[in-house]
């Protein structure tokens with residue numbers, strides 16, 4: 001089976017600073033990959049390369065079976081929820097979704113209605129986005145990212161800034177996406193999000209993939225059972241020690 005994502009020595013430098021270094025990762029189809037790392041680790045930059053928004057300095061990647069050099073082929077097969085999703089405050093959710101469907105050239109009226117229903121937004125779909133809570137906006141943005149039924153969806157910090165209830169709803173919706181056969185690549189610095197959702201967790205630190213395993217195996221990698229948070233702090237501080245030596 002072709003992996004949903006396969007990177008080979010993917011590297012991004014800005015001037016003299018290497019922000020993503022020699023990244024090699026493989027994400028199987030229909031799985032949830034949790035991309036975990038502290039602020040500034042290089043998660044967003046990696047996602048921007050994989051979604052063709054920025055070019056790598058060196059290295060390659062295939063996304064949904066297509067080379068990231070082939071922008072149109074990749075973009076038609078993926079969805080992307082950026083950290084700050086583009087929503088027009090003056091439009092209603094329904095208008096917003098129709099607009100995006102038009103850009104994507106997908107006849108989506110029925111799918112829009114189904115998704116609004118499923119995301120519990122149907123009653124407010126004709127209100128302006130400016131009146132929405134942060135959670136409602138995030139759900140609208142998530143629908144926008146999956147409207148064209150992508151094989152693979154990239155989510156950058158999808159629960160950040162949400163209150164616990166809204167964050168839970170968004171987590172539940174994300175876990176349902178794999179039921180539809182989608183692959184989810186999810187970046188976050190919030191541990192419970194990956195602990196709950198991810199099949200595989202990759203820990204990025206200073207642009208390097210310092211650990212990669214299932215959440216369960218990561219938490220059992222020390223002899224005594226540790227929480228994922230302990231492992232995360234361990235691997236990131238081990239790296240810091242190695243770098244400073």
Ligand SMILES: Nc1ncnc2c1ncn2[C@@H]1O[C@H](COP(=O)(O)OP(=O)(O)OP(=O)(O)O)[C@@H](O)[C@H]1O
Pocket residue numbers: 014019037038039040041042043044045046189
């Ligand atoms: N266009 C750019 N020019 C120069 N440096 C950049 C650029 N974009 C990102 N960086 C730097 O690259 C590093 C990684 O940033 P990135 O946004 O990828 O990290 P992140 O892991 O997504 O962090 P966060 O969790 O804070 O979003 C940071 O030090 C950032 O300042």
